[in-house]
Amino acid sequence: MAEDILRTLGYLALGSRMKRLGETLQAQTQALVADTGADLPAAQYPLLEALERLGPTKIGVLAAVLGVAQPGVTRMVDKLEAAGWVETQRDNDDRRVRTVRLTATAARMLDQARKDVWPTIEAAVADACATGTGPLLDRLAALEDALKEAPLARRAAAGRKGGEDGRS
Structure with a gap:
C-alpha cells in the first residue's frame, strides 16, 4: 500500500485530512441512505x-x-x-x-x-468513532482505519443483526 502522505504531515495537513474523512463519511452515509430506497x-x-x-x-x-x-x-x-x-x-x-x-x-x-435511517447511521458512526485513544492525530488515524476496515454499511448491518461490532 502507498504511504499516506496526509498522515505523515501531521498537523500541517489536518484540514486536508479532516476534509478527506468528511468525504469518506459522506460517501458511506450516502450508501446507507441509498440502501433504504431514499432518493x-x-x-x-x-x-x-x-x-x-x-x-x-x-x-x-x-x-x-x-x-x-x-x-x-x-x-x-x-x-x-x-x-x-x-x-x-x-x-x-x-x-x-x-x-x-x-x-x-x-x-x-x-x-x-428520523425513525428508520438516522438511528442506523448514528450507531454506525458512533461505533467507528469508538476506536483509538490519545492525541487527536492518533484518534483520526484510528477512525480512518476503522472506516477502511469496516465501512458504515457493514457496521449498520452488524447492528441490525443484534449488536455485533461490525468489524472483520
Whole structure:
C-alpha cells in the first residue's frame, strides 16, 4: 500500500485530512441512505432538518445556521426545488431574496428518515468513532482505519443483526 502522505504531515495537513474523512463519511452515509430506497442525497439532510425546525426560512439564514457559504446553500436549494423537496418564494420587497419551505413530501421523508435511517447511521458512526485513544492525530488515524476496515454499511448491518461490532 502507498504511504499516506496526509498522515505523515501531521498537523500541517489536518484540514486536508479532516476534509478527506468528511468525504469518506459522506460517501458511506450516502450508501446507507441509498440502501433504504431514499432518493435524497445524505448531504441535504441538514438543510431539510433546518427547514423543519425553523419553518420557512430565507436562504441567508439557512447559510448562517448551517455554517455554509450562501452560494452553496443556493445551489442546494435549487437542486432540492427541482426535485420537489422544497418550494421557494421571492420576497416582495427584494426579488433577490428567497424564502424556502419544505414540501409535504419532504416533511414525510424526514419523519421516516428520523425513525428508520438516522438511528442506523448514528450507531454506525458512533461505533467507528469508538476506536483509538490519545492525541487527536492518533484518534483520526484510528477512525480512518476503522472506516477502511469496516465501512458504515457493514457496521449498520452488524447492528441490525443484534449488536455485533461490525468489524472483520
